[in-house]
Amino acid sequence: MIGLKDLLFYCFILFLCSTSSESFKILVYTNLFGHSHVKVMATVADALTDAGHNVTVLMPIIEQQFINKTCLKSTKNVIFVEQDDKLKALMATRSKRFETLWTSGFNNPFVVAKKSKLMSELFSEHCRKVMSEKKLIEQIKSENFDLAITEPFDTCAYAFFEAISIRAHVAVYSCSRLDHVSEVIGQPAAPSYVPGMTSLFGEKMNIWDRFLNFYLYKANSYAFSRIGDENYRVAKEFYPNIRSWREVVPEATFLFTNYIPYLDFPAPIFDKMIPIGGLTVKTDQKEVQLEEKWSKILDERKKNVLISFGSNARSEEMPIEYKNALLKVFQSMSDTTFIWKYENPEDPFTKHLKNVYLSAWLPQNELLADPRLTLFITHGGLASVLELAMTEKPAIMIPVAADQTRNAQMMKRHGVAAVLKKFDLANPVKIQEVIEEIMTDSSYRENAKRLAEILHNQPTDPKETLVKYVEFAARFGKLPLLDNYGRHQSFVEYFFLDIISIISFTVLVSSYLFYRLLGYLFRKCRGSSIKNKKE
Template structure:
C-alpha cells in the first residue's frame, strides 16, 4: 500500500515539474495591418495563457496601429520605431490606396502593387535592423526556443539566424500561402488549389484554372522576396525557401470544418478560429448605446466593410441604394460602421444608426442581432461562423471573394457581387431573405456547433505543436522528398513519355508485324493461284 502511495506521489511530482516547464517564444509582428496584427497577437496570447514566456517584437510600419492594443496578458512587448522612409511606406497602407477596389475588379495582376509594397516594407525593416542591431543584441540572452512570424515578413529569417533560434514557425493570417506550400513540399497544384488572392473556389473552370496558373507562376518567379543577407559574419545570402522547408511546423489561419478541403502535410497545422475566444466574447459587456439600439426592434442588422475598405469611400450610388433598402425595412434596425460624420445622404432615417467604431464580436454574440452584411474578410468570417449568425457577403478585393465562397457553401449566407450594391431589387431581396427565411439561421447554427465541437480546438493545436517543436527542433522526418524532385519527375512527365514511347514502339511493331503477315498471306495466295493456273 505504501509503495503504491509513494508511486502516485512521485508521478504527481514529475507531472507537476513537466507542466511547470515553460518554453521561450519570440513572436515577430511588424505593425502594418489590423488582421495580421490581430492574428499574431492571438498566437502570443494563447502561448502566454498556456504558461510560456512570450516576447512580442513589433516594428512599427503604419502609425495608426501603434496604439491598437491586442495584447492583454503578454507583457513583454518591444516596439521598434520607424524611420522616415519606412513611415512613408506605412502611410500607403491607408485606405486611400485600396479605395479604388470599390469600382475596380481585382484581376490576376491587380494585387501585384500591394505585394510589391509589402516586399518594400519588410526589406526596409530588414535594413533598419542591419543598421542598428541594438534591439536584437538585447534579446540574445533570452535563449528563445522558437520564432513565430508571418511568412510575408521574410526578414524574420535573418532575425532567427542572428539570435540562433533553433525552431522556425512560419504562419499566415490567410487560409494558405502557395509559395510556402512549395517550400515545404506540400501539394499546391494551381489546377485544384486557387490562390487566396483570386476569386475562385475549389471548382474552377478552364479559364479560372488558366488565370490561377498564370498568377501562381508570376508570383513565384517575378514577385519574389528581395535578396537578404545574414546579420552575422560572413554575411551569407539567406535562402528563404530553404529556411522555410526546415520549419518544424507551419500555422495557417484555416479551419478544416470551414475551408475547402485540400491535401496537407503533417507539418501544416490549421489554427483557423484562434482569434475567436468564445468564452471571452460571451463575457464582453455591450456598451449602453448599442444596448439601447438593439432593444428598439426585434430584428437588427450590422453593416461593416472592415478596417481597410472604408464605407465612406464607396461610390455614392452604393450608399444611396443601401439607404433606400434600409428605408424599405422600417421594422428592422440597421447599425452601419461609417468612418465620418458626414452622413447627410441618409436623410435621418429612424431605423439607421451610424458609428465610427462598432464592438463587432460583442454584437455578433448578442442574440438580438439578426444578420451581418460584411466584406468577408477572414477575421470577420471566422467571428461570424463561430457566432452562428446568417450574413450577406459582399467581397471587395484580395482574399475576400474566396472567403465568401468558402462560407456561402455552408448555406447560411447569401453571396452578392459588390456591383449589386447599386442594384436596389437584388440588395432588397437579399436583406429580406436573410432576415425572414429560417433556413439561413438554421444552417449558420449547424456550422457554429461544428466549430465549437471540433475534436481538437485550434488553441490546443497551436500550444501542443509549438511545445513539441520547441523541444525537438527541426523534424526532418516530416519533410517529403518530393520537394527536391524535378518538375518532370514530380509531375511524372518522364514516366508518361516513357510509357508513350513504349506504346508507340508496340504499335509500330504491331503494324510491321501485321504488314509482314498480310504480305506473306498475299504471297501464299498468289502462289496458290499461279500453281492452279499452271
C-alpha cells in the same frame, strides 16, 4: 515515521511535478500591419503565455494606428521597432492608393502588378529599418530563444531569424493558405479544383474559371515572392551571409493554418501543416457580454444588421454613389437597425436617420454572438468569416480584395451567405432585395445554426493543438524528415514526365515492331497462298 500531513504534502509535491510542463523561451515576430494579422499573432502569443511559457513579442511598426491596438492581453514583454521617416511617407502614399480598392478589379493583372510594386517598396523599407537595428538583434540573439514564430505574409522575419541564429521556428497563417509559401514548401496547389488565395470561384469551375484560378494563383504567388525577394536583397546589405526566405521557410517545424477542414474547401496538405482555425473567435458566454450601450441599441428594433468592411477598405472612402445607395436602403427599412463600422462617425450624412448607428470601432465578435443580431454584411475577411460561422449568423458577403472572394464562395457553399459584387453597392434595389431574402428565408439561419453546431463540436481544440505542437517544436527543434521531398524535384520528375516519356517511347516502339511483324506475317502468308495457287 511519516505522518499523515507529511504524506499528503509529499503527494501534493509529486502531483505538481508530474503535471507541470517545461517552460520555453519563445520569440513571436509580428508586424503591426493589418488588424487580422495582428489579432491572430497576438492570440498565439497570449495562448503560449497562458500555458506558462516565457514569450517575447517583437513588433515592428508599419501602421502606427495599431500601436495601442496590439490585441495582446497576458503577454507583457513587447519590443517595438519604430517607423522611420521614409516608411511613414510610404504609408501615407499607401493610404491614398488603397482608396481605389472600392473601384478597382483586383483580378486585373495591371492592378496586381501595381499593388505588388507598392507593397514591395513598403515592406522592403520596413525590413531595412528592422535589419539596421544591430544592437537589438545582438540583444535578442543573446537571449537564446528556444523557438521563433512568425507569419510568412512578410518574409523579413526569416532574415531576422537568420541574423539571430534561431535554432527552430514555426509559421502561423492568419488565412487558410499562402500561395507563395505553398510553392516554396512544395504543397500541391491543385488549381483545377482548389480555389487559390485570391480566387474568384468555388471548387466547381468550368474551363475558363480553371484558367483564371491558375492565373490568379500564379499572380498572387509572384506578388508575394517579389516582396520576399526584395526583403532578402535589403537584409543582405546588413547581413551578407544570411540565406534566402526560400530556403528558410521550408525548414519550419510546423505551419499552423487558420483553417477549419469542414468549413474550408478540401485541399491537399502535409503532416507538418496543422489546422488551428477558430483560435481567435470568442464563444464563451462570459467573454462575449455586450456593453450596455450596444445592448440598448439592439433592443430598439426586432431586426438588426451589422455592417463592416474591415480595416483596409475604409467605409469613409467608399464612393459617394455607394453611400447614397446604402442610405436609400436604410431609409426604406425603417423597422431595421443598421450598425455600421464607419471610420468617421461624425460624418453628418446619416444624422437624419434614427435607425443608423456609426462607430469607428465595434465589438464585432460580441455583436455577432448576440441572438438579437439578424444579419451580418461583411467584406469577407477570414477573421470575420470565422466569427460569423461560429456564432450562427447568416451573411451578405461583399468582397473587396485579397482572399475575400474565396471566403465568400466558401460560405455560399454552406448555404449561410449570399454573395454580391462590390459594384452592386451602387444598386439599392438589389441590396435591399438580398437583405430581405435572407431575413425571410429560414434556410439561411438553419444552415448557419447547423454549421456552428458542427464547428463547436470538432474533435480537436485549436488552442490546445497550438500549445502542444509549439511545445513539441521548442523541445525537438527542426524536423527535416517532415520536409516534403517533392519540393526538391524537377518539373519532369514531379509530374512523371520522364516515366511517361519512357512508357510512351516503349509503346511506340512496340507498336511499330508489332506493325512490322504483322506486315511480315501478312506478306509471308500471302506469298504462301499465291505459291499454293500456282502449284
